[in-house]
Amino acid sequence: xxxxxxxxHPEPRSLNGALRDVAVAALRAEGHAxxxxxxxxxxxxxxxxxxxxxxxxxxxxxxxxxxxxxAFEAGALTADVRAEQEKLLWADALILQFPLWWYSMPAILKxxxxxxxxxxxxxxxxxxxxRHWGDRxxxxxxxxxxxxxxxxxxxxxxxxxxxxxxxxxxxxLFPINHGILFYPGYQVLPAFVAYRVDRLxxxxxxxxxxxxxxxxxxxxxxxxxxxxxxxxxxxxxxxxVLREGREAPxxxxxxxxxxxx
Amino acid sequence: xxxxxxxxHPEPRSLNGALRDVAVAALRAEGHAxxxxxxxxxxxxxxxxxxxxxxxxxxxxxxxxxxxxxAFEAGALTADVRAEQEKLLWADALILQFPLWWYSMPAILKxxxxxxxxxxxxxxxxxxxxRHWGDRxxxxxxxxxxxxxxxxxxxxxxxxxxxxxxxxxxxxLFPINHGILFYPGYQVLPAFVAYRVDRLxxxxxxxxxxxxxxxxxxxxxxxxxxxxxxxxxxxxxxxxVLREGREAPxxxxxxxxxxxx
Numbered sequence: 001x002x003x004x005x006x007x008x009h010p011e012p013r014s015l016n017g018a019l020r021d022v023a024v025a026a027l028r029a030e031g032h033a034x035x036x037x038x039x040x041x042x043x044x045x046x047x048x049x050x051x052x053x054x055x056x057x058x059x060x061x062x063x064x065x066x067x068x069x070x071a072f073e074a075g076a077l078t079a080d081v082r083a084e085q086e087k088l089l090w091a092d093a094l095i096l097q098f099p100l101w102w103y104s105m106p107a108i109l110k111x112x113x114x115x116x117x118x119x120x121x122x123x124x125x126x127x128x129x130x131r132h133w134g135d136r137x138x139x140x141x142x143x144x145x146x147x148x149x150x151x152x153x154x155x156x157x158x159x160x161x162x163x164x165x166x167x168x169x170x171x172x173l174f175p176i177n178h179g180i181l182f183y184p185g186y187q188v189l190p191a192f193v194a195y196r197v198d199r200l201x202x203x204x205x206x207x208x209x210x211x212x213x214x215x216x217x218x219x220x221x222x223x224x225x226x227x228x229x230x231x232x233x234x235x236x237x238x239x240x241v242l243r244e245g246r247e248a249p250x251x252x253x254x255x256x257x258x259x260x261x
Numbered sequence: 262x263x264x265x266x267x268x269x270h271p272e273p274r275s276l277n278g279a280l281r282d283v284a285v286a287a288l289r290a291e292g293h294a295x296x297x298x299x300x301x302x303x304x305x306x307x308x309x310x311x312x313x314x315x316x317x318x319x320x321x322x323x324x325x326x327x328x329x330x331x332a333f334e335a336g337a338l339t340a341d342v343r344a345e346q347e348k349l350l351w352a353d354a355l356i357l358q359f360p361l362w363w364y365s366m367p368a369i370l371k372x373x374x375x376x377x378x379x380x381x382x383x384x385x386x387x388x389x390x391x392r393h394w395g396d397r398x399x400x401x402x403x404x405x406x407x408x409x410x411x412x413x414x415x416x417x418x419x420x421x422x423x424x425x426x427x428x429x430x431x432x433x434l435f436p437i438n439h440g441i442l443f444y445p446g447y448q449v450l451p452a453f454v455a456y457r458v459d460r461l462x463x464x465x466x467x468x469x470x471x472x473x474x475x476x477x478x479x480x481x482x483x484x485x486x487x488x489x490x491x492x493x494x495x496x497x498x499x500x501x502v503l504r505e506g507r508e509a510p511x512x513x514x515x516x517x518x519x520x521x522x
Contacts, residue, residue, distance in 0.1 A: 010323055011322055014322070040308075047368055047369045061274045062272040065459075102371070102441050103436035107369070110367070114362055114363065114368055156500070158501060159502075164503075165502070167515050171435075171514050175428070175433055239419040240419060240420045240425055240427075241422060241426070242424040250511065
């Protein structure tokens, strides 16, 4: 497979840097082709603004979606954004690697999503009708590809457990797994999450690295999270609410959007 | 009261710009003092990197939390960050206003959090012991103050309802309300969320503005979300899991962390 790893940590000599090297080596050992976008090292522009849309007249009001659609359609997005879109089209699998900062991805990676996910590329794709509300949530430009998160967290695993004070990690990552990866079509593998990373010693690192190598070996074959297709019949359109009786007994919240086994 | 509104939209002539003006006018009409941080207009630096820590030697490895702690302790954070911290200390209430982009806040606002929320200021505060796991989640530097989100979304309210495909809006905003606002001590009011904002006409805007004025009048008095204090006895320390039997029947996920009435 072709694999793109987007790396969002400011320090190469960090645990994140070491885990990236482990992941890349494990993937290459499997025969995969790997490319890395190192956002900090490349000085990625994190903020969406007028400079992203060179065709916009100086006095014209910036409407982000409309400007994005026009620039994508005209092939007029900036070169850095077009290069990332080409990598996403090239890659059969995408890995987003980041430290969990304030319960979400770092700003630089959020800005990668906001800029690379153009209208017509990652959203605003496909027909809108009474039966089909755009190609999204399981359909779209990136359908047929796989994606997963590789996350480090300072807190303990218990703090992110079902009853942990931070909230369950799967729920904290749902807006990313479902709203950013499943949205444009990716099949999303369960996240790899390393906890309590500030206290990791040598044997602890080696155990973690071995676990990560296992996940990298399974990247092409592991079962994805069974998120529901938006246009597959489970949701009423256009209200996009889950039809009654589709869920497992007692399910609520984000868990409604997974097909239970 | 003193009120700080942090505004994260690139276009002043937007619905967000109009709603900001409505909010500020309504607050001033109540006699409040209002300051606005306009992140795009001020060219806010969105990314945490070495430049944030001028005291860090060029060859030294960047450990973000340690560097943040040292710089905060020494009063050596950059001037833009110190100015925002002073505004947070001045303000009795904080409003974060933003369009919901990819189910979270824009990168520029996430970067405001990452840079302004220094170690020793917003985290790493207070004692860690078997009875008290830092001053956080209801305690901390900003305890006694109020905060709320003012959010616009392109989708329909139904799409963000209990069974909506995006997930419930309260769950999507939990990592911000609980993890970013309640964490350093704020009492968090329910978010004001405007839906389907791309289709708003004149009467629709006026109705929305009137609703927003009502929320601004209630900023000092409306009941906050009843998030549980971390160190108040509901959680076992240090595992920080909610003790059995504290929750309402059937509650799970993020809802566990609210005291039910």
